[in-house]
Amino acid sequence: MAEFDVIVIGAGPGGYVCAIRCAQLGLKTACVEGRETLGGTCLNVGCIPSKALLHASHMLHEAAHNFEKMGLVASVPKVDWAKMLGYKDDVIAQNTKGIEFLFKKNKVTWLKGWGQIPAAGQVKVGDEIHTAKAIVIATGSEPSSLPGVEIDEETVVTSTGALALPKVPKSMVVIGAGVIGLEMGSVYARLGTEVTVVEYLDAITPGMDGEVAKTFQRILGRQGFKFVMGAAVQGVKTAKGKNAVTYRLRKDDSEATLEAEVVLVATGRRPYTAGLGLEALGVEMEKRGQVKTDAHWQTSVKGIYAIGDAIAGPMLAHKAEDEGMAVAEVVAGKAGHVNYGVIPGVIYTTPEVASVGKTEEQLKEEGRAYKVGKFSFMGNGRAKAVFQGEGFVKILADKETDRVLGCHIIGPAAGDLIHEVCVAMEFGAAAQDLALTCHAHPTFSEAVREAALACGDGPIHA
Numbered sequence: 001m002a003e004f005d006v007i008v009i010g011a012g013p014g015g016y017v018c019a020i021r022c023a024q025l026g027l028k029t030a031c032v033e034g035r036e037t038l039g040g041t042c043l044n045v046g047c048i049p050s051k052a053l054l055h056a057s058h059m060l061h062e063a064a065h066n067f068e069k070m071g072l073v074a075s076v077p078k079v080d081w082a083k084m085l086g087y088k089d090d091v092i093a094q095n096t097k098g099i100e101f102l103f104k105k106n107k108v109t110w111l112k113g114w115g116q117i118p119a120a121g122q123v124k125v126g127d128e129i130h131t132a133k134a135i136v137i138a139t140g141s142e143p144s145s146l147p148g149v150e151i152d153e154e155t156v157v158t159s160t161g162a163l164a165l166p167k168v169p170k171s172m173v174v175i176g177a178g179v180i181g182l183e184m185g186s187v188y189a190r191l192g193t194e195v196t197v198v199e200y201l202d203a204i205t206p207g208m209d210g211e212v213a214k215t216f217q218r219i220l221g222r223q224g225f226k227f228v229m230g231a232a233v234q235g236v237k238t239a240k241g242k243n244a245v246t247y248r249l250r251k252d253d254s255e256a257t258l259e260a261e262v263v264l265v266a267t268g269r270r271p272y273t274a275g276l277g278l279e280a281l282g283v284e285m286e287k288r289g290q291v292k293t294d295a296h297w298q299t300s301v302k303g304i305y306a307i308g309d310a311i312a313g314p315m316l317a318h319k320a321e322d323e324g325m326a327v328a329e330v331v332a333g334k335a336g337h338v339n340y341g342v343i344p345g346v347i348y349t350t351p352e353v354a355s356v357g358k359t360e361e362q363l364k365e366e367g368r369a370y371k372v373g374k375f376s377f378m379g380n381g382r383a384k385a386v387f388q389g390e391g392f393v394k395i396l397a398d399k400e401t402d403r404v405l406g407c408h409i410i411g412p413a414a415g416d417l418i419h420e421v422c423v424a425m426e427f428g429a430a431a432q433d434l435a436l437t438c439h440a441h442p443t444f445s446e447a448v449r450e451a452a453l454a455c456g457d458g459p460i461h462a
């Protein structure tokens, strides 16, 4: 048994960042993690491994489709799947070991095992009970399935199984056109799998700016994705190595079946709080299973805090990280803050898709007067040089004040470009501030400046 100032439960991006910040603020800190390695879903079976496979499959796509155009004459590389998975595992290991190093450097104690909270101020790991003035729940989320769909992580898989399939399947049905479905679908589509996405709604990536979603779907279609839209999956039947996915079309209630070697279930995630003992403690929960917190991430039980996917808000690693840092400040008696209005979202497909702030649909719904500045990557020399002239930057600004309200990008390096707009929004900038800032030439970022110019007197290259 040991005494700590803070015990963080869970070492994902929310938990490990929180623990490191707590230690940096002079608090005696422990972090409980039951996995063999630190980093949570994101580093072990999420963000990081998927980016490794996206990178490798993108390279293959470039070799197959663009090398010759650039005068690089070579035969298309063959896929050594075992080696590709090995590369992915190596990337995971480098990252998870990196967190272990940071824990040692910052003197965060790793309590190995699964944590439980027998009472406020106590955390049980294995047979030992440790005490802490503050406990932070950072236990993340787990994939949620559908009724009639049994996940075996072999041929009916979540993102976890999709990152470690024994071979590249010939066909895959992806249930859900959200971030996971489209990122993992991209990996396999580029490796030669026939990918069909079945989506309940009429547009892909719910919540995304409508214009971006439409362009995105068109581009993915050209990359070989097939889409069945407005279709509610009813169930999956597995027999003789084949899976039959039955869905019902919402428009006419007709039923149809698709066969595939592998089915990826990507219909969302739910908070993972089972086994913590929250019910016995009387910790209040939201209707959708998240832990209820106040403006300072404190639950209904004093001294117990919660952050990340376990609470309300977008299930994003960087949102969890920000909350982790903020709650550390709060526990240390300082003022922690997260600006929920400026949390970027990125989809790491090719092209990348990124957004921050309000969508046009949201502004319309709010009845807000706004203007749109749009610039196509066709007018960006750098984008054309790398075969990524498709897509655009769209900036939404207040009609009267010119203040930037949102930005939506589909195109090269969108996930990096978005951050200049995030900073602008944090400073309450006007579109003109972006437009008057010198941008190096030739860069993709010039497209952001041109979109900002389009909010005013107009872009130069359009």
Ligand code: NAI
Residues within 6 Å of the ligand: 047, 146, 175, 176, 177, 178, 179, 180, 181, 183, 198, 199, 200, 201, 204, 205, 206, 231, 232, 233, 234, 265, 266, 267, 268, 269, 314, 315, 316, 345, 346, 347, 348
């Ligand atoms: P999601 O919530 O993004 O998308 C799920 C999709 O499944 C929705 O479009 C929904 O309409 C559809 N769906 C639900 N039930 C259905 C049914 N019965 N039949 C057909 N379609 C159905 O969930 P996803 O992709 O599983 O991701 C989970 C979480 O992980 C998200 O919050 C996402 O933000 C996060 N994530 C973020 C990444 C990133 O930031 N790049 C990468 C991967 C995951």
